Amino acid sequence: MSTQSGTWRARLVVILPYAWLLAFFLVPFLIVLKISLSQTALAQPPYEPLFDLGAGWQGLKDFIAGLSFENYQRLVTDSLYLDSYLRSLTVAALSTLMLLLAGFPIAYALTRMPRRIQPMLVIMVILPFWTSFLIRVYAWINILQRDGLLNQTLLALGIADEPVAWLASDTAIYIGMVYSYLPFMVLPIYATLEKLDESLLEAAADLGCPPWKAFWLVTIPLALPGVAAGVLLCFIPIVGEFVIPDLLGGSDQLMIGQVMWTEFFSNLDWPAASAVAVVLLCLLIVPIVIYQQMQLRTLEGSR
Amino acid sequence: MRTAEANSGRRPKAGGSGGASGSGRLLVRFEAVTKRFSGSAAVERLSLDIHEGEFFALLGPSGCGKTTLLRMLAGFETPDEGRILLDGKDISGVPPYRRPVNMMFQSYALFPHLNVEHNIAFGLKQESLPKAEIAARVKEALALVRLEGLQHRKPHQLSGGQRQRVALARCLVKRPRVLLLDEPLAALDRRLREDTRFELVDLQAKLGLTFIIVTHDQEEAMSLADRIGVMDHGRLVQVATPPEIYEQPNSRWVAQFVGDVNMIEGKVVSAGADGALIDSAVGRLRVKQAGDAKAGDMVAIALRPEKLRISCEQPASEENRIAGQVWDIGYLGDMSVYQVKTDAGVTIKASTANMTRLIERPITWDDRVWLSFDADAGVVLTR
Numbered sequence: 001m002s003t004q005s006g007t008w009r010a011r012l013v014v015i016l017p018y019a020w021l022l023a024f025f026l027v028p029f030l031i032v033l034k035i036s037l038s039q040t041a042l043a044q045p046p047y048e049p050l051f052d053l054g055a056g057w058q059g060l061k062d063f064i065a066g067l068s069f070e071n072y073q074r075l076v077t078d079s080l081y082l083d084s085y086l087r088s089l090t091v092a093a094l095s096t097l098m099l100l101l102a103g104f105p106i107a108y109a110l111t112r113m114p115r116r117i118q119p120m121l122v123i124m125v126i127l128p129f130w131t132s133f134l135i136r137v138y139a140w141i142n143i144l145q146r147d148g149l150l151n152q153t154l155l156a157l158g159i160a161d162e163p164v165a166w167l168a169s170d171t172a173i174y175i176g177m178v179y180s181y182l183p184f185m186v187l188p189i190y191a192t193l194e195k196l197d198e199s200l201l202e203a204a205a206d207l208g209c210p211p212w213k214a215f216w217l218v219t220i221p222l223a224l225p226g227v228a229a230g231v232l233l234c235f236i237p238i239v240g241e242f243v244i245p246d247l248l249g250g251s252d253q254l255m256i257g258q259v260m261w262t263e264f265f266s267n268l269d270w271p272a273a274s275a276v277a278v279v280l281l282c283l284l285i286v287p288i289v290i291y292q293q294m295q296l297r298t299l300e301g302s303r
Numbered sequence: 304m305r306t307a308e309a310n311s312g313r314r315p316k317a318g319g320s321g322g323a324s325g326s327g328r329l330l331v332r333f334e335a336v337t338k339r340f341s342g343s344a345a346v347e348r349l350s351l352d353i354h355e356g357e358f359f360a361l362l363g364p365s366g367c368g369k370t371t372l373l374r375m376l377a378g379f380e381t382p383d384e385g386r387i388l389l390d391g392k393d394i395s396g397v398p399p400y401r402r403p404v405n406m407m408f409q410s411y412a413l414f415p416h417l418n419v420e421h422n423i424a425f426g427l428k429q430e431s432l433p434k435a436e437i438a439a440r441v442k443e444a445l446a447l448v449r450l451e452g453l454q455h456r457k458p459h460q461l462s463g464g465q466r467q468r469v470a471l472a473r474c475l476v477k478r479p480r481v482l483l484l485d486e487p488l489a490a491l492d493r494r495l496r497e498d499t500r501f502e503l504v505d506l507q508a509k510l511g512l513t514f515i516i517v518t519h520d521q522e523e524a525m526s527l528a529d530r531i532g533v534m535d536h537g538r539l540v541q542v543a544t545p546p547e548i549y550e551q552p553n554s555r556w557v558a559q560f561v562g563d564v565n566m567i568e569g570k571v572v573s574a575g576a577d578g579a580l581i582d583s584a585v586g587r588l589r590v591k592q593a594g595d596a597k598a599g600d601m602v603a604i605a606l607r608p609e610k611l612r613i614s615c616e617q618p619a620s621e622e623n624r625i626a627g628q629v630w631d632i633g634y635l636g637d638m639s640v641y642q643v644k645t646d647a648g649v650t651i652k653a654s655t656a657n658m659t660r661l662i663e664r665p666i667t668w669d670d671r672v673w674l675s676f677d678a679d680a681g682v683v684l685t686r
Binding site for chain 1: 375379400401406408410412413416417425426429430
């Protein structure tokens with residue numbers, strides 16, 4: 001009897017999170033998917049067809065007949081969307097690369113610090129999260145604007161003769177991206193490097209390997225799981241990033257998040273916005289699955 | 304099977320015929336080496352010579368500085384004072400990756416991202432040897448530690464014993480002048496540890512390499528080494544062959560650290576070539592091995608439990624005869640250890656091999672017994 005109730009309790013522990021995911025991830029996704037197959041309408045909500053439970057079987061048939069892939073066709077034919085997807089992927093890839101180049105040395109330096117001050121330094125990496133993300137991006141507008149802190153410094157140091165137009169440029173976007181996502185790159189890499197057994201480096205030295213070479217042959221390969229986690233944790237959200245390009249970037253080229261926002265709020269074209277979202281999700285599922293697989297493998301490896 | 308095979312190839316150990324101590328060329332010399340960690344000395348003015356082809360064991364409790372000594376030889380720690388000579392050359396300034404010395408780590412420190420083959424080849428690749436030679440030497444090393452067929456496994460797919468062999472092969476393949484082993488068997492379970500012990504001795508004899516092993520396990524040191532250096536608090540207390548360490552410890556500390564021992568405190572009444580007469584709580588005792596003890600010295604007689612006879616009948620000879628009562632019996636299968644409370648109130652341990660199947664013991668709890676020992680069974684310790 002007691003084992004029976006025990007397994008029920010164990011099942012409940014598993015069922016609850018899945019029920020949560022079902023209710024707040026899968027169901028909303030299905031709604032978005034459904035809207036993406038609808039057409040815009042001047043109505044409340046602004047699309048049709050609507051599923052009418054009262055109309056019964058015939059209602060369901062009419063509803064299904066009313067759905068179409070028109071929005072997806074538009075995504076393929078209108079170069080605006082394609083360009084935005086490409087641009088998002090490019091910006092994400094470049095930002096991630098910069099993040100890696102900045103994040104790895106920071107994470108590595110953290111692990112080389114005396115053990116007792118490491119926790120404090122890690123907290124300093126996370127500290128920006130104490131402030132709202134939006135406010136921090138607004139602060140960058142302040143720094144990057146014509147008479148902002150950056151230009152003032154450059155002029156005072158004589159590096160620039162006249163104020164540089166930082167804002168509304170790709171540079172500003174990359175600055176914003178690297179600034180905002182740095183902790184997501186640093187922390188996973190730090191976590192793997194921190195676990196690195198010091199005796200492995202000693203063993204490498206013992207076997208005739210100078211320190212710089214041991215870094216390449218031992219430290220880097222063993223840091224790869226952390227690097228991969230950091231890369232994906234940055235790449236995935238950056239592809240869909242809206243706030244940073246919208247506040248810091250120019251309006252000539254849009255990232256896909258901005259296109260989605262425009263469709264939804266400016267054009268009130270919910271079906272098109274939904275289609276954009278569904279395609280984006282499909283694009284991102286690939287790296288997410290890769291990430292999951294990797295996590296699984298490291299789990300097995302450590303056993 | 305494995306043990307028998309290893310046994311047959313075992314050479315005579317030191318103390319028997321032709322120990323390696325002093326026979327080989329001087330290879331490693333520690334000269335008044337001192338190492339301090341945040342003020343306190345881990346190794347203090349320690350001098351030691353190790354000869355070529357020797358199997359040397361550094362034995363001591365944890366924290367005695369034995370691992371620090373080993374790490375200084377490997378190059379991971381730098382001595383604060385003194386010199387370390389290898390082949391007559393001071394190696395103080397030589398970084399670990401340029402020393403012809405290899406170390407087998409206690410944790411094995413196998414590279415988790417490389418398979419067995421690549422782990423073993425790692426050191427050879429650093430020497431930029433031709434690929435064919437690397438492959439040949441790796442194959443040879445795999446055969447040496449009997450890991451053929453496992454070369455494509457990753458370390459986490461191996462058992463503890465197999466990992467230990469990979470670590471050993473990874474060092475041996477480098478053909479080091481000295482192989483350092485830091486508690487090489489500590490992570491193995493008992494049966495495997497005993498088998499591996501014989502294999503290590505066998506390997507060392509076969510390859511003619513110089514091994515320095517660090518261990519806290521005296522049984523391990525005794526069965527492996529040609530010579531043992533017993534360490535305590537950063538100093539060498541005694542350096543001698545295993546039989547000497549066991550039978551002629553030079554201090555109370557060594558006698559108590561290595562093996563089981565009864566310490567009988569007393570005062571020397573007379574000392575001469577024939578040994579010493581000592582007045583102790585259990586009566587007047589005669590011990591031949593008196594060292595430099597003089598009449599009037601306060602000394603301890605170290606008596607190994609297996610060197611004491613225990614009987615119910617009173618021994619004929621009056622010499623070294625102690626009466627008591629059996630307080631406790633420890634039955635260990637192969638032998639029994641009797642705790643005897645002497646009439647003077649001192650507890651003395653005596654052990655006997657169980658040569659017959661003792662269903663009914665001739666001696667049992669609370670029996671009146673006699674303990675006796677030969678004059679050359681014990682040793683007088685002044686320190």
